Amino acid sequence: MSVELRELYQEVILDHNKHPRNRGKLEEPTNSAEGHNPLCGDNVTVYVHTKEGRVEGISFEGSGCAISTASASMMTEAIKGKTLAEIEAMFREFQKMVTATGEAEEHPDFGDLEVLAGVREYPVRIKCATLPWHTLHAALQGAEAKVSTE
Amino acid sequence: MNTATLTKLDVTQVRADFPILETVVNGRPLVYLDNGATSQKPLSVIRSQDDYYRSSNANVHRGVHHLSQIATRQFDLAREKVRVLLNARHAHEVIFTAGCTASINLVVQAWGRLNVKAGDEILVSTMEHHSNIVSWQLLAEQVGATVRPIPITDEGEIELDTYRSMLSERTKVVGIVHVSNSLGTVNPVKQMIEWAHAVGAVVLVDGAQAAPHMRIDVQAVDADFYTLSCHKMFAPTGIGVLYGKESLLDEMPPYQGGGDMINTVSFNGTTYAKLPFKFEAGTPNIAGVIGLGAAVDYLASIGQQLSKGDTATMAENLDAAFAWIEHHEAGLTKYGMKALADIPGVRLTGTSPHKAGILAFTLDVVHPHDIGTVLDSQGIAIRAGHHCCMPLMTRLGVPATARASLALYNTREEIDRLVSAVEIVREMFT
CATH class of the missing domain: 3.90.1150.10 (Aspartate Aminotransferase, domain 1)
Known part of the structure; x- marks a missing residue:
């Protein structure tokens, strides 16, 4: 197996794919949004419960590839308890990380999320990783329309 | 054999x-x-592109000069080769388009706008490619017709009894894929066409995935329209074919206006060229068509290695x-x-x-x-x-x-x- 493939499908990603964290519908979400990747058919719904500018609860459901499922799972772990401003900053950093060329920067907040940097070697899979984040962003903005990667 | x-x-x-x-x-x-x-x-198809641009590049059907005559001859020969490939009755029933999707849209807009009215039904199978669904949905919205899906079995076959029961005098057109691009199912188009014709409906067969795998005979199955995606059958990209029965193509208005598709143009009224040029406005994909001819030649050469050799047609x-x-x-x-x-x-x-x-x-x-x-x-x-x-x-x-x-x-x-x-x-x- 190639080095790039091992980078893409690291143990952490395979684990999050097999055992997604915070999967399911949140009981009383304050915000939610649906995301869709029309090219591959991936669907994700993100539910959040915010209180005083902070995300107290988050979950997701839907169907997608290992990259999008793991990305959603890790995202829910990473942002719980964060303020909306902190989440926006992480979203931007995450986008930079998965699309950047050259050596990845360190992201102390990211934890497991860092392993998704491998996706940059697979341009068609980048949208798999960013779909949950775009959907979260839309949920927090109170967007009505379904998010699409296209 | x-x-x-x-x-x-x-x-x-x-x-x-x-x-x-x-x-x-x-x-x-x-x-x-x-x-x-x-x-x-x-390689023969790849070379045909190089040869055309290197030694016979010219526009077709308008130049009196040497290169234009060579290009025109190759272009017209390709149409005859496709006629043989499909066993169409006439070469002018073969229309060159930009692809299978373009072929379907041509039928939908030129034949459909003329013939499908409010309250009419369009039947398409559940296993159709989006091109044979969405194009008809656009028409249905424009004229107030309905698109009804023909159900399929768990094995991926058309539910033939249901299909037959869905056919009625309201059915104006049936769109059916010959070979499913997702399942590989070869649909019984001959039978389906016969039933559709019995209620007066016209049938468009999407042959994109059939052409690389099987001998097609549009007359034997009695298809009204048959479409090809030529890059899926060893030809270059950007070239498609619409086969249509002469009688249907003749009654259809042009789909696009432009050069090559006219007889005379005047502000008092324009008359259109005869088939196939009526549907080929503008400079065609000449290299693509010549490449398509080379692809049919290639397929024939496979047969030549197996059959009677030089004497075979x-x-x-x-x-x-x-x-x-x-x-x-x-x-x-x-x-x-x-x-x-x-x-x-x-x-x-x-x-x-x-x-x-x-x-x-x-x-x-x-x-x-x-x-x-x-x-x-x-x-x-x-x-x-x-x-x-x-x-x-x-x-x-x-x-x-x-x-x-x-x-x-x-x-x-x-x-x-x-x-x-x-x-x-x-x-x-x-």
Whole structure:
């Protein structure tokens, strides 16, 4: 197996794919949004419960590839308890990380999320990783329309 | 054709005609199993493009000069070759378009706008490609007609009894795929057309996935319209064919206005050119058409190696070529279906006994895109996704499938590599 493939499908990603964290519908979400990747058919719904500018609860459901499922799972772990401003900053950093060329920067907040940097070697899979984040962003903005990667 | 004759041609000889098959991907010889998306091109087709631009590049049907005459002759010859390929009655029933999608849209807008009225019904099967669904939905919205889906069985076959019961005097047109791009099912178009004609409906057959695999005879099945995607049948990209019965094409208004499609133009009224030019406004894809001619020649040359040699007609050579192709691909399909089904967790999609060229499957909870990425690391090209067939995926209850699609140059060794790679995927993700 190639080095790039091992980078893409690291143990952490395979684990999050097999055992997604915070999967399911949140009981009383304050915000939610649906995301869709029309090219591959991936669907994700993100539910959040915010209180005083902070995300107290988050979950997701839907169907997608290992990259999008793991990305959603890790995202829910990473942002719980964060303020909306902190989440926006992480979203931007995450986008930079998965699309950047050259050596990845360190992201102390990211934890497991860092392993998704491998996706940059697979341009068609980048949208798999960013779909949950775009959907979260839309949920927090109170967007009505379904998010699409296209 | 008997088995002894079929064994006169070995697949290694065929492979030698396709230079790209020597490519190495991720350190391994390429296994190209994405032929349903586009086929590879034989050297003769690749050379035809170079030859045209190098030695006969000129516009067609208008120049009196030497180069234009050569280009025009090659262009017109290609139309006759396609007539033979489809067994159309007349060469002018062959219209060159930008692709299969363009062919369908031409029918929808030129024939459909004229004939489909409010309250009419358009039947399309659940296994249609989006091009044969959405184009009709656009028309239905414009005129107030209804698009009704023809259901399919779990095996991926048309529910023929239901189809028959859906036909009525309200049915104006039926859109049916000859060979499903997602399932490989070969639909019984002859029977379906006969029933449709009995209620006065017109039938468009989407032949995009049939043309590389089987001998087509538009007269035998009595198709009203038949469409081809030529890059899927060894020709260059950007060229398609619409076959239409002369009587239908004659009554249709032009689809696009421009050069080449007129008889006389005046502000008092314009008259249109006769078939096929009425539907070929503007400078056509000349190189593409010449490449298409070369692709049909290539198929005929396969037959020539099996049949009577130089004395055989192009039609006879194509008969022989497709006898070989069908025999070869049926063997691969059967072998591949069995080997894939033996992998724990694999579910085949499309298990009709009438199949051509497609091995589609899902693997437990592994998403097809992950299968596609891991297979690519092994040098194997397949397609993962909904294959432009969202209603079919909904019917199958899956978001997407992994699809290996065959062509005449694929081998059992390549199927073996596909199967081993799917085993690797299974180990990784479960």
